[in-house]
Amino acid sequence: MTEYKSITLADREWMQPLIDMSGFQSEEYNFNFCYIWKDSFDYRVARLGDRMLLGAYHYKTPSFLYPPGSGDAAPAIRAMMEDAKAGGYTLSFHTVLAEQVKELEMLFPGAFDFVPLTDYFDYVYDAQSLITLRGKKLHSKRNHINRFKEINPDWTYEAITPENMPEVIAMSEEWCRVNECHSTQTGHDEACAVHRALTDFFSLGMDGGLVRTGGRVVAFSMGERLNADTYLVHIEKAFSEVQGAYTIINQEFAARHCEGYLYINREDDSGQPGLRKAKLSYRPVFQVEKYAAKYLAD
Numbered sequence: 001m002t003e004y005k006s007i008t009l010a011d012r013e014w015m016q017p018l019i020d021m022s023g024f025q026s027e028e029y030n031f032n033f034c035y036i037w038k039d040s041f042d043y044r045v046a047r048l049g050d051r052m053l054l055g056a057y058h059y060k061t062p063s064f065l066y067p068p069g070s071g072d073a074a075p076a077i078r079a080m081m082e083d084a085k086a087g088g089y090t091l092s093f094h095t096v097l098a099e100q101v102k103e104l105e106m107l108f109p110g111a112f113d114f115v116p117l118t119d120y121f122d123y124v125y126d127a128q129s130l131i132t133l134r135g136k137k138l139h140s141k142r143n144h145i146n147r148f149k150e151i152n153p154d155w156t157y158e159a160i161t162p163e164n165m166p167e168v169i170a171m172s173e174e175w176c177r178v179n180e181c182h183s184t185q186t187g188h189d190e191a192c193a194v195h196r197a198l199t200d201f202f203s204l205g206m207d208g209g210l211v212r213t214g215g216r217v218v219a220f221s222m223g224e225r226l227n228a229d230t231y232l233v234h235i236e237k238a239f240s241e242v243q244g245a246y247t248i249i250n251q252e253f254a255a256r257h258c259e260g261y262l263y264i265n266r267e268d269d270s271g272q273p274g275l276r277k278a279k280l281s282y283r284p285v286f287q288v289e290k291y292a293a294k295y296l297a298d
Contacts, residue, residue: 001083004044004055007035009203011045018052022068023227025288027122027267028095029068030226032204033234036197040189051076061089066100066293074107081295091295095120098289112293119271122288123279127231127261130254130282137283141247148244152213157252160201160208160220168210169198171217175237186270194235197222206234207257211249218242219249229262236266246278 007015016031027033034043034054042057051069053076055062067076084091096104096114104112128134133141149155160168172194181187201208201222208222219238226232233253238245258264265288269276 001086002046002048002053002079004046004053007038007043007045009035009200014047015045015052018047018050018069020227021050021070024068024097025122025124025227025230025263025265026095026097026290027226027232027234027265028065030224030232032197032206032224033232035200035204036193036234037189039196040192048076048079053080056094061092062087063092063094063292066093066096066104073103077104077107084295085297090297093291093293096291096293098291101291101293104293110296112295114291114293117290117292120268120290122268122290123266123282123284124230124286124288125264125266125282126285127254127258127264129285130250130264131258133251141251141282144244144247145251148242148248151243154214155248156212157248157256158210158212160210160222162202164210164217165198165201167217168208168220169195171210171220171239172198172237175239178239186272194237197235207253209249209253209256211238211245211252213242213245219245221249221253223253223257225261226265230265231258231261231263232265233267250282 012031015034019029019031022029034045037043040058044055044057046053050071051067051073053067054065056064064080067073081091101114129138158164176182176191179187181191197204206222206224208220210217210220212218221233221236223231223233236246236249238249240246254264263285266279269279
């Protein structure tokens with residue numbers, strides 16, 4: 001059987017090149033995403049030739065990412081089928097993109113059942129739209145920012161540095177207390193991922209920025225390049241009682257880090273109605289469709 005292991009920072013050296021070979025638009029195809037969520041989903045990884053195999057073991061049976069890399073995917077998938085058979089479980093993929101559905105059907109006709117995962121479709125935006133907020137449809141966003149600046153004339157934006165990171169961590173912990181993160185499994189998992197992202201931020205090489213009012217950190221964001229034309233925003237937090245804080249960190253971060261990209265991927269809404277409404281309000285140009293795929297065993 002294929003031997004899987006927990007992800008470490010050292011694995012970036014071989015994982016990211018295999019991910020980059022595919023150039024997929026989804027948040028899951030990014031080393032830092034896999035790393036910061038590794039404890040929440042019990043991610044384990046293996047290499048088979050020029051394919052990366054990633055399993056989530058927090059389910060009753062493991063579920064896998066469609067393997068990125070180069071060359072024919074069939075040998076890697078056949079090996080995963082054999083592993084599943086030997087392990088007494090049915091092979092299932094938790095993330096299969098639309099183009100991969102076609103590939104799986106071509107390689108293994110009628111062998112998989114596909115179910116759309118609409119709660120986990122990524123929201124993708126025109127980069128210039130989020131940077132400028134131009135147009136009638138985003139007029140309310142400009143109003144939110146103007147109101148924020150009017151109420152907080154001393155506001156500032158700054159990059160996340162080793163010097164201000166303790167304040168960012170303190171703000172994140174306060175945000176969790178206010179929003180009762182640990183009262184649900186979903187909230188707890190996200191809190192763990194955010195904590196790992198902040199703890200290992202500088203080793204992960206991400207971009208980060210924060211907004212202050214009255215000297216207090218009220219919002220922060222972090223992200224990085226996903227592929228040649230898309231920037232990925234991993235985390236964005238703001239105190240909701242600070243009117244316009246979410247809107248200004250969104251625009252300020254985009255303006256500083258997303259020039260030169262066509263798109264900004266702001267990840268999924270995990271089925272949360274409030275988050276879905278907020279993401280739709282920024283007028284995504286498309287969503288990255290994702291499917292679960294279950295092998296219809298012999």
